[in-house]
Amino acid sequence: MLKSFEIKLITSNNNKNILNKTFMEFNSACNYISEYAFNNKIYDKYFLQTFIYSDLRDNFNLSAQLTVRAIDNVCKSYIIDKKVMHIFNEYSALVEDNRSLNFKNNNIVSISALNGRIKLNYISRRKNKINNKREDINIPHNRNNEYYIIKRKNDFYIEIPYNTENKEIKDPLNVIGVDLGIVNVAVDSTGRKYTGNKIKKVRNRYKNLRSKLQRAGTKSAKRHLRKLSKKESRFQKDTDHIISKEIVSKAEGTSSILVMEDLTNIGKKTVVNKKYRYMHNSWSFYQLKSFILYKAQEKGITVVFINPAYTSQECPVCHYINKNNRYNRDNFKCLKCGYKNEADYVASLNIKNRVAVNLPIVAGIIYDRLICPAASSHALA
Ligand SMILES: [Zn+2]
16 A cells, blocks of 8 residues: 655745746656647657656756656656646646665755755654654655655645555454444454443534534635534544554454444445444444554554444344344344344354354464354345
8 A cells, every 4th residue: 555654844045946946847857858748649658758868957056866756746747637738737747766865874865956965954853643742753765766855835845655565464362343323433352332421422523613603604604614614534543543553452452353343335225224324424434444454554453344244233142143133223132032232243253253264274273262252144045
């Protein structure tokens, strides 16, 4: 998975000046290349280099390396669309590579700029949103050989694209089922509930505020509403980060694979109930799921998605399926064997057990460690 990592440069006025001029020079070179490429219909960087490299060196004040980057930058932009000539504005990203940009000791980065290289400090510590502690930035290894220097509000940043490694755990020892829900944000098959009255309280507070503002309907109320929704989505994001981190850490610590419901095709199924309809349209649910996925990928933890049919109605002990097993929203009692537990926890057990049907090889390794036997496949028919 390609992600990007951003660090902020510490720049004096003089350095800002040099960087500004470099941006302008780089992007006007890009425009020159773009015009040539478009008029001659040449979009291959090696051909372009043969035709205009010496022109560029004569007319622009860029290093050899930045000249090559500019050509490459233009060619990449034409991969997507060749119908119109591409125009770069003066602050489009400045592209550097492993030769034109190097990280040195003591938080110094050396960058190829106009009239030579400049050395800049960068901010090397940042606050961890999850525990509020300041920690060192670990710059990821950049295998793509490309750095983007970008400008925002008179500050400069280096954006580093990198691939996260997707290593597989060879011998998972355990399985953790995770049920994402409305009442509880998530419940896992170890019995941990990720809910917290804090979330409910905050949500209610926002809800009340929102309806007050909506009733007011004034201009300033509308402005406040927009602010509020930004705040709310930030809160949601932080919450989703905390929950996904805890789930993934647990999986890492117990050598587990994670199992979740695959709700992507649920619209076609007849078992669609309120929960799935809600989740299918819920941004927060999507966000939490994708946070779990990418954090798991980074740690090399396998995530398996299973068919969600009847996960809330099946008994995890005797596998009897009946919608009356879940006699109310929060509680489950099997009509056949009498097994009793909280409904969301029961669902997480069913999710966990279904990995045996979906992934027999993994299940073979962990089958004997499962608390409950695998779910019968008739539930999935
Ligand atoms: Zn039962």
